[in-house]
Amino acid sequence: xQKFIPTLLVAAISVSLSAxxxxxxxxxxxxxNKNPYPSTYQAxxxxxxxxxxxxxxxxxxxxxxxxxxxxxxxxxxQVGQNxxxxxxxxxxxxxxxxxxxVIDVHSHLGVYPSPSAESHSDGNEATQxxxxxxxxxxxxxxxxxxxxxxxxxxxxxxxxxxxxANLFGGRGxxxxxxxxxxxxxxxxxxxxxxxxxxxxxxxxxxxxxxKVSPATRMGNMAGYRMAxxxxxxxxxxxxKYEADYAAGKxxxxxxxxxxxxxxxxxxxxxxxxxxxxxxxxxxAMMIDLGKEFNYHSGTFHHAIEAYKIAxxxxxxxxxxxxxxxxxxxxxxxxxxxxxxxAIVDAKANSCAVVHSDSGTTIQRLNQEAGKVMYRxxxxxxxxxxxxxxxxxxxxxxxxxxIADKTGSLEKGKNADVVLWNQNPFSVYAQAEQVFVxxxxxxxxxxxxxxxxxxxxxxxK
Amino acid sequence: MKLFxxxxxxxxxxxxxxxxxxxxxxTNATVHTVxxxxxxxxxxxxxxxxxxxxxxxxxxxxxxxxxxxxxxxxPGLIGSMNxxxxxxxxxxxxxxxxxxxxxxxxxxxxxxxxxxxxxxxYSRKGGITSNIVTPRGGESMFKGQAFIADLSGEFDSIVETxxxxxxxxxxxxxxxxxxxxxxxxxxxxxxKSALAKAKSEAKADKKKDAKEPKxxxxxxxxxxxxxxxxxxxxxxxxxxLALIKLKQExxxxxxxxxxxxxxxxxxxxxxxxVPVIIATIDNLPSFDALHQSLKSATVLMDAGVTVAxxxxxxxxxxxQLRYDAGVAIANGVSKEQALAAVTANVADAFNYxxxxxxxxxxxxxxxxxxxxxxxxxxxxxMWIDGVEHDTQSRQDALRDRYITESDMPRAYTK
Numbered sequence: 001x002q003k004f005i006p007t008l009l010v011a012a013i014s015v016s017l018s019a020x021x022x023x024x025x026x027x028x029x030x031x032x033n034k035n036p037y038p039s040t041y042q043a044x045x046x047x048x049x050x051x052x053x054x055x056x057x058x059x060x061x062x063x064x065x066x067x068x069x070x071x072x073x074x075x076x077x078q079v080g081q082n083x084x085x086x087x088x089x090x091x092x093x094x095x096x097x098x099x100x101x102v103i104d105v106h107s108h109l110g111v112y113p114s115p116s117a118e119s120h121s122d123g124n125e126a127t128q129x130x131x132x133x134x135x136x137x138x139x140x141x142x143x144x145x146x147x148x149x150x151x152x153x154x155x156x157x158x159x160x161x162x163x164x165a166n167l168f169g170g171r172g173x174x175x176x177x178x179x180x181x182x183x184x185x186x187x188x189x190x191x192x193x194x195x196x197x198x199x200x201x202x203x204x205x206x207x208x209x210x211k212v213s214p215a216t217r218m219g220n221m222a223g224y225r226m227a228x229x230x231x232x233x234x235x236x237x238x239x240k241y242e243a244d245y246a247a248g249k250x251x252x253x254x255x256x257x258x259x260x261x262x263x264x265x266x267x268x269x270x271x272x273x274x275x276x277x278x279x280x281x282x283x284a285m286m287i288d289l290g291k292e293f294n295y296h297s298g299t300f301h302h303a304i305e306a307y308k309i310a311x312x313x314x315x316x317x318x319x320x321x322x323x324x325x326x327x328x329x330x331x332x333x334x335x336x337x338x339x340x341x342a343i344v345d346a347k348a349n350s351c352a353v354v355h356s357d358s359g360t361t362i363q364r365l366n367q368e369a370g371k372v373m374y375r376x377x378x379x380x381x382x383x384x385x386x387x388x389x390x391x392x393x394x395x396x397x398x399x400x401x402i403a404d405k406t407g408s409l410e411k412g413k414n415a416d417v418v419l420w421n422q423n424p425f426s427v428y429a430q431a432e433q434v435f436v437x438x439x440x441x442x443x444x445x446x447x448x449x450x451x452x453x454x455x456x457x458x459x460k
Numbered sequence: 461m462k463l464f465x466x467x468x469x470x471x472x473x474x475x476x477x478x479x480x481x482x483x484x485x486x487t488n489a490t491v492h493t494v495x496x497x498x499x500x501x502x503x504x505x506x507x508x509x510x511x512x513x514x515x516x517x518x519x520x521x522x523x524x525x526x527x528x529x530x531x532x533x534x535p536g537l538i539g540s541m542n543x544x545x546x547x548x549x550x551x552x553x554x555x556x557x558x559x560x561x562x563x564x565x566x567x568x569x570x571x572x573x574x575x576x577x578x579x580x581x582y583s584r585k586g587g588i589t590s591n592i593v594t595p596r597g598g599e600s601m602f603k604g605q606a607f608i609a610d611l612s613g614e615f616d617s618i619v620e621t622x623x624x625x626x627x628x629x630x631x632x633x634x635x636x637x638x639x640x641x642x643x644x645x646x647x648x649x650x651x652k653s654a655l656a657k658a659k660s661e662a663k664a665d666k667k668k669d670a671k672e673p674k675x676x677x678x679x680x681x682x683x684x685x686x687x688x689x690x691x692x693x694x695x696x697x698x699x700x701l702a703l704i705k706l707k708q709e710x711x712x713x714x715x716x717x718x719x720x721x722x723x724x725x726x727x728x729x730x731x732x733x734v735p736v737i738i739a740t741i742d743n744l745p746s747f748d749a750l751h752q753s754l755k756s757a758t759v760l761m762d763a764g765v766t767v768a769x770x771x772x773x774x775x776x777x778x779x780q781l782r783y784d785a786g787v788a789i790a791n792g793v794s795k796e797q798a799l800a801a802v803t804a805n806v807a808d809a810f811n812y813x814x815x816x817x818x819x820x821x822x823x824x825x826x827x828x829x830x831x832x833x834x835x836x837x838x839x840x841x842m843w844i845d846g847v848e849h850d851t852q853s854r855q856d857a858l859r860d861r862y863i864t865e866s867d868m869p870r871a872y873t874k
Contacts, residue, residue: 114744114745114746115744115745115746115747115750116746117747145744145745146744149743149744201551307859307862308862308870310862325777325779325780326774326776326777327776327855328548328549328550328578328579328774328775328776329549329550329551329774329776330549330550330551330552331549331551331552333549334549334578335858336855337855337856337858337859337862338855338859339859339863343859343862343863359744360741360742360743360744360772360773363741363743364741364787367783367835370835370836371783371835374835374836374838378838379859379863380863425835425836426834426835426836427783427786427787427789427790427833427834427835428786428789428790428834429790430790455745456745456750459745459750459751
């Protein structure tokens with residue numbers, strides 16, 4: 001590159017000179033499309049639905065017994081007792097429970113689909129430690145039969161993340177759990193992108209074994225810092241371009257970098273951090289890292305040791321997404337406690353989330369939350385179902401930046417609703433009917449509402 | 461132990477690691493016997509010297525009596541098809557003893573069993589009192605020998621070694637599944653003809669001494685004699701049918717584990733009287749198991765197959781066995797069937813005399829706060845060989861440390 005420097009310098013000088021002399025004449029502004037693969041999701045046509053006489057957990061912390069839920073035009077119209085509506089399709093909810101649609105903030109459905117096959121193993125671009133340029137949505141196979149299985153478990157929204165081999169794994173995408181033969185047909189309209197980061201053992205194992213940095217945890221930190229430092233310069237260059245252009249100058253646009261676009265998106269506040277990070281001391285450093293480079297450190301996933309720093313998480317406004325009981329598969333997963341979620345949750349301004357990271361447990365996220373509630377209550381906590389449900393609904397929506405659209409049964413929000421055969425925190429609980437934007441997408445007793453992926457169709 | 465009660469010498473002679481087992485009567489229990497007796501209400505169970513000595517005796521004589529207040533008493537749950545005690549942290553190679561490249565059919569990992577593994581105390585939270593450990597073996601299709609251990613956490617935990625032969629058949633990332641089946645058949649055929657030859661030679665007295673079979677040959681001979689279960693991991697229906705054919709031809713005591721597509725050949729499995737060991741929550745398709753679903757257990761049981769349950773995935777999740785049984789119940793299995801599937805049916809598959817509440821049986825019992833399959837219930841008390849064990853684990857200590865307020869750093873809270 002060295003020999004081009006004088007040339008570039010001349011060019012830069014001439015650009016700035018011409019900008020000074022001819023401020024009235026500007027080249028067309030360089031603008032990039034931030035949404036080049038836009039959602040084409042359309043809610044399935046729906047009728048007005050009135051669920052009568054159910055036990056309702058609103059997701060916003062309330063429980064209302066003998067309550068009705070009215071959905072119309074794809075939105076929650078009203079939740080309360082003795083509701084009525086003309087032309088509504090009534091659903092008898094006696095003895096049943098109603099909750100918001102369940103949201104999983106950590107899934108690899110579609111990118112590590114079933115059947116497990118090398119040809120479909122598209123979840124982790126484990127070729128270099130920073131792959132901020134990859135987008136999980138470009139790997140999603142919408143025919144993964146796991147989406148239907150998750151729908152039968154009440155999952156209406158889920159974030160698909162890249163894997164955790166890299167310090168920066170790339171962008172995650174939030175999907176509506178509706179059948180579609182394109183990714184765009186599932187994409188949650190206006191949901192922010194996530195950026196997957198990973199702490200700890202995975203990056204250092206994957207790259208260290210190839211004699212490439214990172215090989216240690218300090219190598220991990222150095223890798224993040226170098227990337228954020230570069231992203232800061234990139235942002236500065238673009239901000240300057242924007243400001244100069246706005247001032248009537250004719251600046252030359254910086255060279256576009258797809259990898260840095262994602263990191264800049266975080267620094268601009270458009271993209272949310274989703275950080276695979278098990279250990280207390282690492283999470284505490286990742287929070288400081290965010291402060292060092294002026295972004296929010298977001299949600300910690302697989303936060304096995306979150307209970308050790310519940311106060312720090314709450315003070316800094318971080319969500320922690322956790323399993324109730326997975327442990328022991330790695331050193332960083334050794335210190336699991338079954339009450340982790342409850343301990344994190346107990347702090348004011350906390351954001352405790354139960355996630356799956358599994359095509360199997362995503363089908364019973366309600367029970368995963370239930371396990372925590374019961375174990376915690378055996379050990380001095382007093383957690384009620386109306387509160388535990390927030391771990392898989394409203395708090396999950398907050399983590400994904402979509403709490404204004406879904407996650408609770410509040411007037412005007414998307415009508416994402418699950419009708420359960422009983423208390424959803426029972427091992428015997430099953431979703432009977434599932435609604436996304438007011439449309440029934442699953443019915444346990446009506447095959448008409450049981451979608452089947454192309455892959456399963458016609459298999460003998 | 462009662463006989464020796466007054467004898468200090470006898471006590472001193474007893475195994476140093478086993479706790480002195482006094483006789484215990486559990487009264488007023490709802491006893492799920494997992495026998496033809498079914499469920500007994502307001503029942504009394506007496507255990508002494510490691511075994512159940514009486515059920516509903518006319519007069520109760522025991523060193524101590526526990527009023528169950530109507531709560532549910534079941535046999536201790538039995539885990540299987542995992543590496544409990546052989547792996548502490550899955551990704552830490554120096555804590556793994558379940559596999560070895562060179563391991564063959566003779567591989568006996570019981571000598572590596574660590575009763576102090578943190579996973580053992582934790583698994584007791586799930587009411588698991590004993591476990592059939594199945595090593596992962598090496599390059600051979602035979603993965604070695606299963607062994608049985610209890611979950612007391614004591615150094616004398618091993619109940620039985622060389623309990624079953626482990627075999628993997630099915631899809632291969634390199635090569636063809638056909639070769640494993642072919643090799644298995646060849647081995648059985650060769651062993652059978654060698655036995656016949658030895659027999660005829662012995663008859664004709666051609667040799668003074670019959671040649672002693674090698675260790676691996678003895679194991680195959682035990683399979684041919686039906687003396688030892690062959691636990692074959694297989695999913696695809698064709699593999700299951702091929703194994704059934706071998707069972708019929710060679711008189712094997714065959715058990716099929718995983719059995720993803722067993723639902724497609726449920727009738728044949730039932731007719732061949734082959735028990736299966738499945739994970740109830742495995743319902744996502746693979747090419748070898750396109751038809752498994754949450755209803756698999758129900759379909760198999762309805763067809764008359766004897767079904768045992770195991771957990772899916774990592775050994776550390778063993779405590780979830782009862783919840784996975786609960787999921788099977790939600791999908792059509794009766795509670796009685798589900799309980800048998802995590803107790804007697806597991807034991808039977810491995811010819812292990814446990815998993816039932818009956819006089820003379822191993823006193824492995826669990827008293828539950830409520831429905832054993834529910835998320836909201838917990839183990840109130842449990843006994844292994846008639847000795848009470850708690851469910852406290854490292855996880856409890858960590859929790860207590862971090863929910864206890866202190867002015868000092870947490871490390872001082874112990």
